[in-house]
Amino acid sequence: MNYQLINLPFGASELEPVISAETIALHHGKHLATYVNNLNNLLPGSEFEELPLEEIVEKSSGGIFNNAGQILNHNLYFEQLQAPCDDNCPVGKLATAIDEQFGSFEVFKEKFTTAATTLFGSGWAWLASDADGNLHILQMPNADNPVTKGLKPLMTMDVWEHAYYVDYRNRRPDHIAAMWKILNWQEINRRYE
Ligand SMILES: [Fe+2]
Numbered sequence: 001m002n003y004q005l006i007n008l009p010f011g012a013s014e015l016e017p018v019i020s021a022e023t024i025a026l027h028h029g030k031h032l033a034t035y036v037n038n039l040n041n042l043l044p045g046s047e048f049e050e051l052p053l054e055e056i057v058e059k060s061s062g063g064i065f066n067n068a069g070q071i072l073n074h075n076l077y078f079e080q081l082q083a084p085c086d087d088n089c090p091v092g093k094l095a096t097a098i099d100e101q102f103g104s105f106e107v108f109k110e111k112f113t114t115a116a117t118t119l120f121g122s123g124w125a126w127l128a129s130d131a132d133g134n135l136h137i138l139q140m141p142n143a144d145n146p147v148t149k150g151l152k153p154l155m156t157m158d159v160w161e162h163a164y165y166v167d168y169r170n171r172r173p174d175h176i177a178a179m180w181k182i183l184n185w186q187e188i189n190r191r192y193e
Helices: 021-042 053-059 062-078 092-102 105-118 172-182 185-192
Strands: 123-129 135-141 152-158
Touching: 021 062, 053 062, 062 152, 092 105, 092 135, 092 185, 105 123, 105 135, 105 172, 152 185
Parallel strands: none
Antiparallel strands: 123 135, 123 152
8 A cells, every 4th residue: 555645635725724725835835745755664564554544543653653643643733723713613513512521512612621731741632432322521641532532532732832833922821722723623523423
């Protein structure tokens, strides 16, 4: 299996001012591209060569896990983003589940924001669902993904510094606060349903 760098579902400057075209060029064109190249170099001859990406992440460790995890994480991240919208909020079955489980979208946002801002070092904040459709907010370090816990990844925020340092310097909370404007809840709900 030879992995390809995904095409972005938005134009490079379409997420501005939340995320600049410069950050997208580095994050997608350099960081993600490096993970893709690394995995394509590591897979040949390994037991994971013919497995789908999610299964590689579930079963591997070391360099293969780190690069496969970062590809899966970034694909999910970039594919859930769209042009900014001020009144952006969840839709469909997922909107109902968020209200039922957290009380309101505002409460959910607060809890998720705390998870994303307090995660120590590099990693990802996740919204994931279990087999019963219950929602979980997770803090996961480095390249980890909810599939390693048997959960389905729905929405994520990348808190590696490369995701925000060009635009926000050290102000991770400001970046997280702005991210809510560019989440594509149609896509996130599709993952849940
Ligand atoms: Fe990233």
